[in-house]
Every structure is written in C-alpha cells, then in structure tokens.
Amino acid sequence: xxxxxxERIIEGAYSCVARYGLAKTTVEDAAREARVSRATVYRYFxxxxxxxxxxxxxWEASRFFERLMQAVEGSADFATLLxxxxxxxxxxxxxxxxxxxxxxxxxxxxxxxxxxxxHRLLAxxxxxxLPPMQRDPDITPGLDQERAVDHVARxxxxxxxxxxxxxxxxxxQVGELVRTELLAGLTTPADG
Numbered sequence: 001x002x003x004x005x006x007e008r009i010i011e012g013a014y015s016c017v018a019r020y021g022l023a024k025t026t027v028e029d030a031a032r033e034a035r036v037s038r039a040t041v042y043r044y045f046x047x048x049x050x051x052x053x054x055x056x057x058x059w060e061a062s063r064f065f066e067r068l069m070q071a072v073e074g075s076a077d078f079a080t081l082l083x084x085x086x087x088x089x090x091x092x093x094x095x096x097x098x099x100x101x102x103x104x105x106x107x108x109x110x111x112x113x114x115x116x117x118x119h120r121l122l123a124x125x126x127x128x129x130l131p132p133m134q135r136d137p138d139i140t141p142g143l144d145q146e147r148a149v150d151h152v153a154r155x156x157x158x159x160x161x162x163x164x165x166x167x168x169x170x171x172x173q174v175g176e177l178v179r180t181e182l183l184a185g186l187t188t189p190a191d192g
Contacts, residue, residue, distance in 0.1 A: 002095075005044065006044045008034040008035070008036065009030055009036060009041055009044055010055060010056050011033075011034065011119065012029075012033030012034030012035075012053075013025065013029075013030040013033070013034075013052050013053065013056045014056050014059070014098075015033050016029040016030055016033055017053070017056065018097075018101075021101070021105055021109075022053060022102055022106055022109040023048070023106055025043075025053070027048060027049050027052065030052060032155045044118070059121055060098075061120070061124065064092060067092065068088055068089060070087050071085070071088040074133070077136055077138065078132050078133050078138070078183075079178050079179065079183060079187075081154070082182055082183070083175050085087065085111050086156065086159065086160065086168055086174050086177070087168065087169075087171060087174055089156075090160060090163070090168035090169070093160060093161075116143070118157075121157065122150070122153050125156060125157060126149050129152060129153055130145065130149045133148065133152070134151055139187060140187060140188050141188075143186060152182055152186070155181065155182050156182065159177065159181075159182075
C-alpha cells in the first residue's frame, strides 16, 4: 500500500531528524525527503515545523507501541505483561539510535516536546494496559480501574525513563519491581 502524502511527509521528517537532528530539520528538508512541495507540507501541517515535529514524535511513539504489543502478546497475566513491557521498553529505548542521538546532542529540544506529548503517550499506555488489567482475576475487586491504570501507566513511563535502583536488563529485578511497586495495592494478596 502506497503511503499517503501525510505519511510520506512524517516519514521524511523522521529521516531528516535522524540525519540532522530536531533543531536543524526544516519544513523544506521534510518536503524534499517526501518529494512533495513545501505548500503540501503546510497543507497537512498548518502549524509548520513545530506541528510536524510534534506529530513525527507521536508517529514514532505509535510505532513503538505496535512493537510493544507484539512483544507482550500472549502474556499469561497482567503482572507478566508488565514485566515483558518493561524489559522490551527499556531495551527499545536504549537501542533507538535516533532517540539516543537526540538525547545526547539536543535534549533541550526533545524534552519539552516529550513533555507536551506526554498526555498522548499516557493515553496510549492506558489504552494498552486497561483491557488486560480488567481481565486479570488478581486485581482487587471493586478497584477503580481507570484510576489504577492511570497510576500504573505513570509509574511505567517513569521507570522506563529513569529506572533508579532497578536493573531493567534483569528479569528477576523487573519481576520484583512489578510486584512491589507497579502492582502494590492493586492485587489481592496471595493466600498464605
């Protein structure tokens, strides 16, 4: 299937960001890469470079979540899903060459964009987590699941970005993190 002009522009912008960085990527660069006119870019992104960059970040985040869903597919329960998600996300962020380059060379440009887009990222995480949380019989009955999934999503995002004392390469530590911090207070205690 041939990508739409809008998709080609976003893909072109992503290629330019990978090559030049966020600050040096221009609307003209993205238009040239996508093989469209500058006017076409502005037709799809009337907010110019700022809107284009923001939507490119959102596009890449959506691609990340597609890969994440494949990585956790078939998880036996909510705790296992969270463990697999943390292991995958940590590795994916560490291995993402474009993200790591931008974090090293121009964090002052990326971090405000991520802050602005955090509502979109949280919405993606919550939509991803809510159905498996609702199906898990170990989640405490009567729990406000909307608030609980918001809590877990914020913690998950926080640990991916800053794991603190946890080694997110170690499945044993990730399992402990999930049980003691992400699911604390959300699951019924095991009979003893």
